[in-house]
Amino acid sequence: MNLESPKVSIEKSSEDVFNFLSNIKNFESLMPESISKFEVLSDDTFLFALKGMPEIILKKKDVIPPNKIVLGAAGGKLDFSLIANIDTISETSSDVQLHFNGDFNPMMAMMIKGPIGKFIETLATSIPKAI
Template sequence: MNLEGRKILVNKSREDLVAMLKNPEDYRHLMPESLQNFEAREDGFKFSLKGMPEIALKIDEVLANQVVLKSASSSLDFSLTGNMEDAEEGKTQVQLLFEGDFNPFIKMMVEKPLQNFINALTDNLEKL
């Protein structure tokens, strides 16, 4: 299952944005309003949203133009990638991409909430 966030322009340089996304605590500010619990860890974070089970993510890869978060649970295989490109001076174009390997039943249950989550992250990134 693949989901895409819309392409947005963030008022930070790509270098500043990558530096921010390397820090697990900084993800707290990007979470949707329905956030109920957030716990930063050394290599990632776990959180829960209203009506959803707890999700644990680890910061898997940080490159000059990409940050990849992966599921910290072996039972669910998915990743959330933030692709970044330099835009005008001091701004970065960002797009979030979700890729998960789910059976059809799980996909049916999680597709809409995941798209809403990606949209909320995108909206909050755009406000930076």
């Protein structure tokens, strides 16, 4: 299953956006209001839970400065990644789009497609306000 957030324009350089998203502590400020738990486990790993959903642990898997950050599931039964692609528009502006890739059975994909789509849209649209 592949989902994309809307592309969001930010009045910050791609380096500024990359540095913000590289610090996993900053993801707390991007979370939707329905978050029930957020905990930094290490410099590259955090745990979060949304109301009515199981806890999810994300780990920074790969970084390509200043254009890409890959977070992946750390443990648990679900295998997926959340990729932030950062495009430089000018020295003071950039675009960000989040991509969610997961390997789920058709029933699971049908159940989580809506909530995950809304979740990554909330993350993406929160970035300009949070930086």
